[in-house]
Each structure stands twice: as structure tokens, then as C-alpha cells.
Amino acid sequence: MSEVKIITANEAAAEAAALCRVQVIAAYPITPQTPVTEELAAMVERGDLKAEYLTVESEHSAMASIVGASQVGARVFTASSANGLLYMHEMLHWAAGSRLPVVLACVNRGVGAPWTILNDQQDSISQRDTGWIQLYCRNNQEVLDTIIQAYRIAEQTLIPVMVCYDGFVLSHTNMPVEVPSQDEVDRFLPPWQGQGLLESGRFVNLNPLILSEPRPDAQGNLMPGYMELRHRLHEDVLASLAVIHHTDEEFQEIFGRSWGGLVWRYRMDDAEHALVSMGSLALEATRAADSLRVQGLRTGVIGVRAYRPFPASALVQALAAVKTVTVFEKDVSYGYAGALATDLKAALFDAGVSVKFSGFVAGLGGRDVAAGQIVQAATDAILNEPRYGWVDVRGSST
Amino acid sequence: MATKAAKELPREEHILPGSRSCAACGLMLTYRHALKALYPGKVIVTVPASCMTVLHGVYPITPVKVVCINNTFAATGASASGIVAGLKATGKKGYTVVAFAGDGGTYDIGIQALSGALERGTDFIYICYDNEGYMNTGTQRSSASPAGAITTTTPILSKLQQKKDMIAIVEAHRIPYIATASPSFPLDLYDKVRTAKEIRGPRYIEAHAPCPPGWGFPNKDLIKMGKLAVETGLHVLFEIREGKFGLTSWSLKLASKGRKKTVADYVKGQTRFRKITAEQIDRLQSFADEQWNYFLERHEKGC
Amino acid sequence: MSELYEIVWHGRGGQGAVTAAKLYTEAAYYQGFKGVSAKPTYFSERRGAPVSVHTRISSEPIRTYSNVTTPDMAVVLDDNLLEMVNVTANLREGGLLVVNSSLTPQDLGLSGPFTIALADAFHASEAAELIVEGNVLISTSILGPLAAASHLVSLENIQRAVAGKFAGKAKDRNLKALKLAFEATRVFRRKPADAVSASAR
Ligand SMILES: Cc1ncc(C[n+]2csc(CCOP(=O)(O)OP(=O)(O)O)c2C)c(N)n1
Ligand code: SF4
Numbered sequence: 001m002s003e004v005k006i007i008t009a010n011e012a013a014a015e016a017a018a019l020c021r022v023q024v025i026a027a028y029p030i031t032p033q034t035p036v037t038e039e040l041a042a043m044v045e046r047g048d049l050k051a052e053y054l055t056v057e058s059e060h061s062a063m064a065s066i067v068g069a070s071q072v073g074a075r076v077f078t079a080s081s082a083n084g085l086l087y088m089h090e091m092l093h094w095a096a097g098s099r100l101p102v103v104l105a106c107v108n109r110g111v112g113a114p115w116t117i118l119n120d121q122q123d124s125i126s127q128r129d130t131g132w133i134q135l136y137c138r139n140n141q142e143v144l145d146t147i148i149q150a151y152r153i154a155e156q157t158l159i160p161v162m163v164c165y166d167g168f169v170l171s172h173t174n175m176p177v178e179v180p181s182q183d184e185v186d187r188f189l190p191p192w193q194g195q196g197l198l199e200s201g202r203f204v205n206l207n208p209l210i211l212s213e214p215r216p217d218a219q220g221n222l223m224p225g226y227m228e229l230r231h232r233l234h235e236d237v238l239a240s241l242a243v244i245h246h247t248d249e250e251f252q253e254i255f256g257r258s259w260g261g262l263v264w265r266y267r268m269d270d271a272e273h274a275l276v277s278m279g280s281l282a283l284e285a286t287r288a289a290d291s292l293r294v295q296g297l298r299t300g301v302i303g304v305r306a307y308r309p310f311p312a313s314a315l316v317q318a319l320a321a322v323k324t325v326t327v328f329e330k331d332v333s334y335g336y337a338g339a340l341a342t343d344l345k346a347a348l349f350d351a352g353v354s355v356k357f358s359g360f361v362a363g364l365g366g367r368d369v370a371a372g373q374i375v376q377a378a379t380d381a382i383l384n385e386p387r388y389g390w391v392d393v394r395g396s397s398t
Numbered sequence: 399m400a401t402k403a404a405k406e407l408p409r410e411e412h413i414l415p416g417s418r419s420c421a422a423c424g425l426m427l428t429y430r431h432a433l434k435a436l437y438p439g440k441v442i443v444t445v446p447a448s449c450m451t452v453l454h455g456v457y458p459i460t461p462v463k464v465v466c467i468n469n470t471f472a473a474t475g476a477s478a479s480g481i482v483a484g485l486k487a488t489g490k491k492g493y494t495v496v497a498f499a500g501d502g503g504t505y506d507i508g509i510q511a512l513s514g515a516l517e518r519g520t521d522f523i524y525i526c527y528d529n530e531g532y533m534n535t536g537t538q539r540s541s542a543s544p545a546g547a548i549t550t551t552t553p554i555l556s557k558l559q560q561k562k563d564m565i566a567i568v569e570a571h572r573i574p575y576i577a578t579a580s581p582s583f584p585l586d587l588y589d590k591v592r593t594a595k596e597i598r599g600p601r602y603i604e605a606h607a608p609c610p611p612g613w614g615f616p617n618k619d620l621i622k623m624g625k626l627a628v629e630t631g632l633h634v635l636f637e638i639r640e641g642k643f644g645l646t647s648w649s650l651k652l653a654s655k656g657r658k659k660t661v662a663d664y665v666k667g668q669t670r671f672r673k674i675t676a677e678q679i680d681r682l683q684s685f686a687d688e689q690w691n692y693f694l695e696r697h698e699k700g701c
Numbered sequence: 702m703s704e705l706y707e708i709v710w711h712g713r714g715g716q717g718a719v720t721a722a723k724l725y726t727e728a729a730y731y732q733g734f735k736g737v738s739a740k741p742t743y744f745s746e747r748r749g750a751p752v753s754v755h756t757r758i759s760s761e762p763i764r765t766y767s768n769v770t771t772p773d774m775a776v777v778l779d780d781n782l783l784e785m786v787n788v789t790a791n792l793r794e795g796g797l798l799v800v801n802s803s804l805t806p807q808d809l810g811l812s813g814p815f816t817i818a819l820a821d822a823f824h825a826s827e828a829a830e831l832i833v834e835g836n837v838l839i840s841t842s843i844l845g846p847l848a849a850a851s852h853l854v855s856l857e858n859i860q861r862a863v864a865g866k867f868a869g870k871a872k873d874r875n876l877k878a879l880k881l882a883f884e885a886t887r888v889f890r891r892k893p894a895d896a897v898s899a900s901a902r
Contacts, residue, residue, distance in 0.1 A: 034538070041551040087471075114468070115451060168741070172740065174740075
């Protein structure tokens with residue numbers, strides 16, 4: 001039987017990893033991810049979770065070691081934040097290039113310099129182009145459920161999955177979470193058999209040097225060049241859109257909860273104005289939408305759950321009928337605009353959808369974002385000239 | 399000349415009130431005496447993510463009178479090399495470049511950058527304050543944590559491996575000066591940093607830095623814990639100058655008097671050892687004995 | 702209309718504000734509130750640094766994790782904090798202020814358009830032998846005056862949450878501390894500021 005517990009997202013993430021019967025965990029502490037590593041260490045030492053737990057000496061080694069474990073067929077898990085995730089960057093590419101079903105919980109935090117331990121999403125957004133699937137969560141239940149879904153997605157597509165949730169805002173906030181039974185999770189997620197690297201009994205040379213052109217192997221079969229492998233990864237990441245969508249549907253059949261698959265909608269049926277966001281900020285936006293409606297602006301919210309692969313057509317479909325789109329996000333691509341805004345704008349342009357489009361950067365380094373601030377920025381964007389802007393940047397003497 | 403009494407130490411404080419470290423922090427005391435030894439002069443400190451970051455205060459206010467450059471966790475040695483090169487390239491003379499890192503930033507994530515800097519012969523002092531765990535993130539295990547200690551990543555079984563022999567690793571780089579120190583023996587600590595300051599090339603000092611919240615002892619026992627570590631031989635005070643080995647301070651006294659305290663005396667005052675078994679204590683005792691005998695022998699040989 | 706109650710807890714790192722807030726939200730969940738959340742806001746995990754926890758209790762699932770700016774209740778785990786933090790600045794009119802204190806509102810310089818509930822949580826916890834390594838644990842006793850002065854969450858549900866969190870001796874001691882603090886609560890109902898009177902329980 002499932003059981004409702006009042007827990008933090010970090011506890012939910014650890015529970016989820018345990019329910020998924022992960023076999024190898026390697027993690028390195030960093031605020032605000034630390035409680036995940038501590039919780040899992042305790043589970044393993046208590047004997048509640050039968051897994052190898054590696055207390056590695058850096059994040060680079062955390063990812064490197066679970067890549068190794070995954071290569072020989074284990075189900076693996078790690079978690080990180082901010083500079084820890086950045087320090088993993090090389091290995092994130094390696095995991096994706098190796099086509100391994102690795103799952104990582106990213107507890108979103110702003111990155112240094114200068115140091116901050118507080119929340120934004122610059123850390124995971126900076127890993128956008130590593131070939132990982134990225135899913136963003138809006139509350140602790142979604143964190144638990146998404147990690148369970150992540151193993152299904154990763155093992156089906158052989159693409160690593162990063163489950164992102166906001167540091168402190170969710171990671172340290174207690175709220176009710178329905179923790180499913182082991183039976184339910186086992187029904188949804190069968191044991192991972194690995195990719196059979198060792199079972200074949202053959203000699204292999206994994207992830208070797210490769211040339212740009214296709215080359216014949218010893219039997220004369222033409223094998224792909226570097227570019228073909230990259231193209232295949234790209235096609236597979238795109239194709240994972242359908243897998244993410246279906247996994248959420250199948251999840252609902254067993255657990256009775258759906259998170260919208262790729263994108264979720266709030267009061268969009270008759271909306272003329274859409275607010276688009278990710279993570280807990282998108283949930284805050286739903287309250288802003290309620291207020292905007294009171295002001296007479298029929299507003300809804302689109303929450304982007306899958307950021308990579310980018311659900312372009314789902315978004316275009318969801319936004320086809322609105323007059324304005326306003327994006328709020330906790331990241332920026334310096335020298336241009338927020339990553340979500342620019343991606344979404346490109347998708348709408350490709351589809352020939354013409355809307356009044358604005359994008360706002362908000363809540364960096366733990367700056368609190370209240371619904372009222374979203375309302376203010378959105379009202380301005382809806383009624384006046386569209387623009388790229390920042391929410392709540394205050395004056396200073398320097 | 400060795401400093402004989404506390405009153406001989408410079409009175410000027412370089413850490414002003416308002417530091418964000420905990421009360422009774424061994425690292426803070428280490429830093430305090432080290433800065434006394436480094437001044438007067440021009441000092442640049444490079445600091446990785448650690449309790450040092452927090453000690454240095456929150457923007458735009460700092461309680462430490464020093465030029466401090468904060469850096470990423472893994473980068474300390476390389477950052478020092480870069481600072482030294484930059485000073486040289488721009489003709490800025492007379493600076494002492496000091497890296498100040500925790501055991502996590504030294505034994506674990508920063509070991510590669512440290513090794514690089516030592517091997518390149520970077521002209522700097524590296525001070526590792528060893529509080530035996532990742533304290534800034536709340537007491538996780540590091541490879542410097544002692545066997546038998548409960549940490550938040552070894553919460554039930556306690557740490558199973560003995561402490562890494564960092565001194566041996568550093569020594570393998572054949573650098574001109576290596577020393578160990580303890581804030582419980584401030585004069586010795588002060589003298590070693592003073593000595594290091596006058597030497598060129600890479601210099602490494604490791605200070606054992608008791609941490610009340612991380613180790614679980616009352617604030618008033620700070621000095622006592624540091625002393626006990628030395629008295630048991632778990633932390634030995636010595637200097638290695640150009641390959642010449644010599645015990646110093648309290649460890650030198652113990653060389654003639656013999657050690658009176660046991661590991662059991664040390665662990666009983668710290669809650670991190672609350673689950674330590676008799677067998678683990680025995681093993682920790684053998685670890686201390688072997689270490690002590692090894693250094694004693696080197697002391698007698700003088701190398 | 703959905704009901705939404707907002708609470709800010711003020712304490713020092715390590716004092717138990719996070720646990721207290723968590724227990725209270727759990728009790729609120731048992732009471733039938735579907736949406737409950739407790740978000741700590743701290744900069745560093747140093748012992749002794751002031752921390753606050755922002756709690757929401759609602760009949761509907763919570764959709765905001767932003768800071769609580771105008772609380773219905775403020776709970777202060779250490780009356781020394783009253784000098785450092787203006788805990789009543791944005792307290793809603795008619796709200797509730799709970800302070801762990803053996804003093805009176807006059808001593809504490811407290812008055813305003815809100816109810817004040819005072820209990821000596823340290824004393825209650827000490828009497829219940831809730832002392833670990835010399836520290837008196839007040840994360841459950843501080844809930845006593847809350848239960849005594851507010852009908853939002855019943856004492857029974859708080860007891861259920863406490864009983865679920867602890868086991869054995871710790872459970873008995875925590876329940877005892879809660880009860881003692883509940884009984885020792887002095888409630889000063891909202892009155893014109895100059896005519897505060899004690900309605901001792
Ligand atoms: C790449 C990276 N990983 C992890 C962290 C998180 N982190 C900051 S300080 C710290 C612990 C530092 O331990 P140590 O070097 O022993 O110093 P202490 O905190 O004990 O002073 C950790 C894990 C980080 N800032 N950067
Ligand atoms: S945690 Fe330990 S090392 Fe860090 S500031 Fe506190 S006492 Fe010092």
C-alpha cells in the first residue's frame with residue numbers, strides 16, 4: 001500500500017531511488033543536494049537498500065564511477081547541484097555518448113562565481129547540450145514520480161535522464177508525498193538487465209577512437225562514423241519525446257497520477273495569454289494566472305516538464321490560440337536571453353505562429369519570486385511592447 | 399628562533415569580530431595564528447569552497463584583513479600557480495601566496511591540482527586545515543576522516559578506512575618544506591608558518607583543526623582535543639626541511655617522555671566515535687602506534 | 702473559497718524550528734488540510750544562526766513556495782530573537798503570536814492587534830527530560846502554546862504527529878513536553894493595546 005508522508009523533495013528523491021532498486025550509487029555532497037546522498041548512505045548502511053554506495057572524491061568521479069557501473073549492467077543513481085554538476089560536465093557528455101541509462105537528480109542551485117547556495121536553474125540549463133533528457137518538477141510528489149519514470153525512459157531509450165528540482169524551494173520544503181509501495185514500483189519498473197556487454201562473451205572496445213567517415217568492421221560491415229553516431233543520438237533524443245509522453249500515461253495507469261508528460265496546462269482552455277515556465281516557478285505562475293484573470297486578462301499557464309528533448313510541437317499546439325506568450329525562467333544565456341524563451345520563440349517561428357512574445361529572467365541566486373511579481377511583469381508584457389527583461393532587479397549604489 | 403611564550407606573538411589581529419565560523423573553531427584559530435605569522439608583508443590567500451569561504455563573510459562585508467581570492471573547490475593548487483605566475487608576469491614583487499584549504503579540498507577533490515602545483519615547483523605555501531571531514535556541507539566523510547568516526551555519509555557503520563597518508567604523498571613531490579601543526583600548539587604553528595614564509599618553492603603545512611559540531615565535543619574542549627590528538631600520536635608535530643626530519647614541540651617532548659594517552663582517551667570525548675567498537679579502537683591505536691613509531695624512527699635518523 | 706493559513710517560525714539553527722514546523726504541518730494534514738508546506742529559509746547551516754520556516758496550511762494543494770510575507774501566525778522559539786527580528790511587523794491583524802518565554806507581554810515589549818500566547822517551552826522540555834548533550838529540545842514543546850491558542854490544528858493531531866515521529870522513551874518525553882507546555886500556556890487575547898490581561902488556563 002502506498003503511504004502519504006510529509007517529506008522534502010530530497011527525501012522524495014532518495015525514496016524514489018530506493019524504490020527503483022538502484023544497485024550502484026556514487027555521490028559527492030553539495031548543498032542543497034547533500035541530504036539525498038546522506039539519506040541514501042543511511043539506507044544502504046541500515047541494510048534497507050541493497051546497493052553499492054561509493055563515497056567518491058569528486059563529482060567527476062561520481063559520474064565516472066556510475067558510468068562504469070552502468071557499462072557493466074547495473075542500475076545507477078547520483079545527484080548533484082550547481083558547481084558539482086558543472087564539475088561533472090565532461091562525464092555528462094560521456095554518459096550520453098556511451099548511451100547509458102543513468103539517472104541523476106539535479107537539485108537546482110545558482111552557480112559561482114560568486115558563490116551562492118540558493119536556487120536557480122543555471123546549473124542544469126548549462127548542461128542542455130550534453131545529450132541528456134531533462135525533466136523539471138513542480139512539487140515533491142512529481143520529484144518522486146519522475147525519478148521512477150526516469151528509469152523507464154532511460155532504460156528504454158538508452159539516454160541518461162536528469163530530473164531537476166528547485167534547491168531549497170522544493171529540496172528542503174516539507175509537503176505531502178504519496179510514497180508508492182515496492183510492489184507497485186516493481187510492476188512499473190522491471191529489473192534492469194543491462195546492455196549485455198559482458199554476457200555476449202565477446203571482446204569489445206567500448207567508446208574507442210572513431211573517424212569522421214564510416215568504416216567497415218572486420219567482417220566487412222560498414223560501421224558508422226562519429227557524425228552518424230551523433231546523428232543517431234540526436235534522433236533518439238528527439239524520439240524520446242514519445243517515450244516520455246507514454247511513460248507518464250503508463251505511470252498513471254498504475255499509480256493514478258499524471259504529470260502531463262511533456263508539458264502541462266493550467267486554465268488554458270479559453271486563455272488568450274499564456275505564461276510559460278519550468279519547475280516550481282511554473283506553479284507560482286498558476287497563481288499569477290488566477291490574479292490576471294481577476295484583472296480581466298484571460299490567462300493560463302504552460303509548464304514545460306521536458307526541456308530536452310524540447311517538446312516543440314506540443315508547445316506550438318498548446319499555444320496556437322493565444323495572443324501573447326510570456327516566459328519566466330531562472331536562467332539566462334548571457335548576451336542573449338533566457339534559454340527557454342529563445343527555444344520556444346524558435347519553435348513558434350518554425351510553426352508560423354505569430355504571437356506577442358516576451359521573456360523574463362527571474363529568481364536568480366535565491367531571489368524570491370512571488371505571484372505578484374509575475375503578475376506585474378506579465379501585465380506589462382501583455383499590455384505594452386513585448387520584450388526580454390528581468391524581474392526584480394533593484395538599483396544599487398555601484 | 400623558536401617563539402617561547404604567547405606574549406611574544408604579534409598582537410595585531412587580522413580576523414576581526416563578525417566572522418561567520420562557529421564558536422570555538424579550530425580552523426579559525428589556525429588561520430588566526432597563520433596570519434599573524436604571514437604579516438607583516440603582502441599576502442594573497444586563495445581559498446576553495448569550504449568553511450573558509452563562510453569564515454570570510456558574506457558580500458559585501460568581510461571580517462578578514464587580507465587579499466582573499468575565492469575559488470572553486472577543486473582548483474586550489476592551480477589557482478595558486480596562476481596567481482604566482484601572474485605576479486611574476488606583471489612584475490609585482492614581494493607577495494606571499496598562500497593556499498588555505500580543508501582536508502576535502504586537499505586529500506580528495508583538490509589533490510590533482512595540488513600535486514600539479516607541487517610538481518611545478520610553484521612558489522607558495524599550501525596550508526591544509528584538517529578538520530577530518532566535509533564540515534561546510536555538514537560533516538560528510540572525507541578521506542581524512544579517521545576510521546571509526548560517524549559522519550553523515552557513514553552514519554551507521556562509521557568510516558571503515560583509515561585516514562589517507564597525505565604527508566607521504568606530499569613528500570613524494572620532494573618539496574623544500576613540509577610541516578604539521580595544531581592550533582592547540584599555537585607557538586609551534588606560528589613558527590612553522592614563519593619558517594615557511596622565508597623558504598622559496600612549494601611549502602606544505604598540515605594543521606589538525608578540531609571542529610566542535612563535526613566531531614561532537616563541547617566548545618570548551620577545543621584546545622584539549624587538539625592536544626589529545628598529539629599526545630596519542632594520532633597527529634604528530636614535525637618538520638621536514640630539505641629532507642631533514644625533526645619532531646617539534648609537544649611531539650618532541652613525547653619522544654623522550656613517551657606517550658601517556660591512548661586512542662581510547664581521545665575518542666571518548668567525541669560523539670562522532672559514539673559507535674566505535676573495541677576492535678576499531680584497537681585498530682586505531684595500532685594506526686597511531688605505527689605512525690608514531692615511524693616518525694620517531696625518522697626523528698632519530700634525522701631524515 | 703479555499704482557506705489558507707500562513708505561519709512563520711523564527712528560531713536559531715539547531716533549535717528545532719524546522720522539526721516543529723514539519724510536525725505542525727503533518728498534524729494539519731491529519732486534520733484534513735490537503736495542502737501543507739514547510740519551507741526553511743537559511744543561508745548557512747551553522748548552529749545558532751537565525752533561521753525561519755515558512756508554513757502554509759490550506760484546504761487546497763499548495764501552489765506557492767515563495768516566502769510568507771504577511772503571516773497569520775508567528776512562532777518564536779527563543780525570546781532573545783525578538784530583539785533581532787521584528788516578528789510582528791507584518792503579522793495579520795487578529796493574528797497569533799506564539800513565543801517561548803517565561804516573561805509577560807509587557808516584559809517582552811509586545812502589544813498589537815493580535816493574540817499573544819506564551820509558554821516556557823524550555824521549562825516544559827526540561828521537566829520532560831528532553832535534553833541531549835546539554836541541549837534542551839523544544840521542537841515539540843513549542844507546539845503546546847500553538848495548540849492552546851489556536852483552533853487551526855487540534856492537540857490530538859499534533860500528538861499523533863509527534864507519536865509518529867518518535868519511538869520509545871523519546872516519544873513519551875516529547876508527548877509529555879508538548880502536554881506540559883500546552884497546559885502552561887498563557888493566552889492574551891487581542892484587546893486594546895493598553896489593557897492586556899492574562900487569561901490563564
Ligand atoms: C565541485 C564542488 N563540489 C562540491 C561542492 C560543495 N562543497 C562546498 S564546501 C564542501 C566541503 C569542504 O570540505 P573541506 O575541504 O574538508 O573543508 P571544510 O568544509 O571542512 O572546511 C563541499 C562538499 C562545491 N562547492 N564544489
Ligand atoms: S563546522 Fe567546524 S570547521 Fe567549520 S566553521 Fe564550524 S567549527 Fe569551524
